[in-house]
Amino acid sequence: MNDKNLRIPKRVKRSDQIVESVKRWVALNRMQPGERLPNERELMEQFECSKGTVREALKSLEVQGLVSIRTGPNGGAILERVPYEKASALLRNFLHFEQPSGPEIYALRTLVEPEIAALATPRLTDEDLAALNALIKRCEVAPETFEERMDQRIAELEFHVLLAQRCGNAMLAFIGRFVNDMIRDMVIFKKSALPEQREFSCANLKYHQKLLAALKARDADSARQLMHEHMKSAEHFNRELEGQLNQHFLGMNRGIPG
Amino acid sequence: MNDKNLRIPKRVKRSDQIVESVKRWVALNRMQPGERLPNERELMEQFECSKGTVREALKSLEVQGLVSIRTGPNGGAILERVPYEKASALLRNFLHFEQPSGPEIYALRTLVEPEIAALATPRLTDEDLAALNALIKRCEVAPETFEERMDQRIAELEFHVLLAQRCGNAMLAFIGRFVNDMIRDMVIFKKSALPEQREFSCANLKYHQKLLAALKARDADSARQLMHEHMKSAEHFNRELEGQLNQHFLGMNRGIPG
DNA sequence: CAATACTATTTATACTAATAAATAGATTAA
DNA sequence: TTAATCTATTTATTAGTATAAATAGTATTG
Numbered sequence: 001m002n003d004k005n006l007r008i009p010k011r012v013k014r015s016d017q018i019v020e021s022v023k024r025w026v027a028l029n030r031m032q033p034g035e036r037l038p039n040e041r042e043l044m045e046q047f048e049c050s051k052g053t054v055r056e057a058l059k060s061l062e063v064q065g066l067v068s069i070r071t072g073p074n075g076g077a078i079l080e081r082v083p084y085e086k087a088s089a090l091l092r093n094f095l096h097f098e099q100p101s102g103p104e105i106y107a108l109r110t111l112v113e114p115e116i117a118a119l120a121t122p123r124l125t126d127e128d129l130a131a132l133n134a135l136i137k138r139c140e141v142a143p144e145t146f147e148e149r150m151d152q153r154i155a156e157l158e159f160h161v162l163l164a165q166r167c168g169n170a171m172l173a174f175i176g177r178f179v180n181d182m183i184r185d186m187v188i189f190k191k192s193a194l195p196e197q198r199e200f201s202c203a204n205l206k207y208h209q210k211l212l213a214a215l216k217a218r219d220a221d222s223a224r225q226l227m228h229e230h231m232k233s234a235e236h237f238n239r240e241l242e243g244q245l246n247q248h249f250l251g252m253n254r255g256i257p258g
Numbered sequence: 259m260n261d262k263n264l265r266i267p268k269r270v271k272r273s274d275q276i277v278e279s280v281k282r283w284v285a286l287n288r289m290q291p292g293e294r295l296p297n298e299r300e301l302m303e304q305f306e307c308s309k310g311t312v313r314e315a316l317k318s319l320e321v322q323g324l325v326s327i328r329t330g331p332n333g334g335a336i337l338e339r340v341p342y343e344k345a346s347a348l349l350r351n352f353l354h355f356e357q358p359s360g361p362e363i364y365a366l367r368t369l370v371e372p373e374i375a376a377l378a379t380p381r382l383t384d385e386d387l388a389a390l391n392a393l394i395k396r397c398e399v400a401p402e403t404f405e406e407r408m409d410q411r412i413a414e415l416e417f418h419v420l421l422a423q424r425c426g427n428a429m430l431a432f433i434g435r436f437v438n439d440m441i442r443d444m445v446i447f448k449k450s451a452l453p454e455q456r457e458f459s460c461a462n463l464k465y466h467q468k469l470l471a472a473l474k475a476r477d478a479d480s481a482r483q484l485m486h487e488h489m490k491s492a493e494h495f496n497r498e499l500e501g502q503l504n505q506h507f508l509g510m511n512r513g514i515p516g
Numbered sequence: 517c518a519a520t521a522c523t524a525t526t527t528a529t530a531c532t533a534a535t536a537a538a539t540a541g542a543t544t545a546a
Numbered sequence: 547t548t549a550a551t552c553t554a555t556t557t558a559t560t561a562g563t564a565t566a567a568a569t570a571g572t573a574t575t576g
Contacts, residue, residue, distance in 0.1 A: 524571085530566090
């Protein structure tokens with residue numbers, strides 16, 4: 001009774017065996033995204049098992065993002081590159097019970113963003129620079145409605161996501177994007193109740209403008225340095241904001257009689 | 259025919275609907291690991307669907323690492339914290355087609371390890387320090403067999419994994435552990451063919467010894483600095499090693515007549 | 517001739533029912 | 547008291563059937 005977790009299952013489930021077999025087969029044959037797996041009937045014959053078992057195996061592969069399943073002629077399971085959204089969602093499950101705090105997220109962000117900026121600098125196309133400029137433009141007008149305010153925060157984050165996608169290091173790209181996604185959710189679900197942080201928005205805008213200039217000049221060192229300052233600034237504002245948030249909720253509690 | 263990927267599925271699958279419902283239910287009720295989900299029969303009634311559909315939904319949750327499923331009385335789906343191994347495996351799927359290179363992995367490692375060391379410094383218990391010392395001891399004798407060599411490389415990496423687990427930042431901890439896992443696989447599957455890199459091993463040992471001294475002295479800044487030098491050194495050796503590896507394989511190819 | 521609608525086929529999706537395997541807890545025997 | 551055995555519960559797997567979705571190919575229409 002005391003520790004059920006370290007129980008080793010006597011027999012691995014048939015469906016999991018099939019999943020592993022298929023994975024091995026895909027790796028060995030160097031199969032590429034878009035190629036088809038055998039259909040359910042063939043898999044049933046191949047592994048000598050029933051429809052339900054095959055379906056569970058395919059479901060597992062689908063959840064892992066390795067295949068997508070379609071009906072109709074030439075349907076069935078098709079090999080896919082795991083989409084970012086899938087990997088991101090699965091990593092979030094892992095963090096569900098840890099609930100990283102704002103400062104924790106910003107600690108990581110401060111580490112990775114400067115390097116991402118430096119790595120992306122020589123790799124940005126003219127279209128990328130134009131896109132970054134457009135994102136900055138979206139933040140240059142004073143927001144009037146709540147929706148505009150949120151849109152500007154999103155645009156700020158997309159600036160960073162674009163850099164991450166261009167940094168040329170798949171793992172750094174993933175982490176950069178993931179961190180910005182976490183912040184996006186934080187902004188939307190926790191910070192949206194607070195009034196506009198004009199100082200914060202203006203500081204961000206300034207940094208993004210300076211960054212764009214450095215990126216256009218292909219000056220990776222400046223980009224790294226500016227991004228570091230930007231992150232330190234954002235980290236600072238976040239800390240202030242969290243303080244206000246606490247005050248906010250404390251005030252609410254004080255308002256409840258009894 | 260040209261782009262099947264951007265097709266949007268008309269109807270979400272019943273099993274996926276159930277997965278989402280269960281997730282919402284878990285989040286709303288603030289359910290904790292160890293708590294039980296309703297069994298298959300109850301879920302069938304709850305969602306008015308067949309056994310197979312419930313099983314697919316449970317399979318999905320299981321693959322995501324959110325529940326473990328047991329047979330027998332009081333069996334069924336039990337809520338779990340997603341184990342690191344699960345999250346790690348799923349992220350690897352994402353990177354399967356990207357195949358991060360040695361230099362890419364080391365670029366990330368150089369970023370995160372110094373900060374991990376600094377954060378872990380004030381949090382290490384005496385047991386942790388003893389464990390780190392034991393890992394160092396494992397590397398102090400000259401390896402005689404292949405197995406010993408590999409064991410020492412593993413011990414080196416476990417030194418870093420332990421620090422990562424103690425850094426107090428769930429995301430940094432995950433990344434640190436993940437990066438070391440990637441290096442472990444690289445060592446085992448790619449680098450094991452090469453002769454011992456005595457200079458490399460000695461350098462690592464020296465750095466780990468100095469690091470342990472700094473950690474014992476609770477000197478976070480020194481730990482950070484030492485770890486940075488350690489990573490730069492390791493990065494350098496890795497680059498040399500990759501060069502040798504290429505030579506190695508070039509040599510092999512030259513050996514093939516014709 | 518090109519665009520549209522129809523149709524046959526392929527395939528996944530969902531359901532039912534029955535048996536096999538695993539196991540926690542109760543019972544029994546040494 | 548301890549160890550072995552039984553039993554009830556629950557998942558795991560199988561088999562078979564029926565339905566719904568997707569699509570390639572064909573026929574029809576403007």
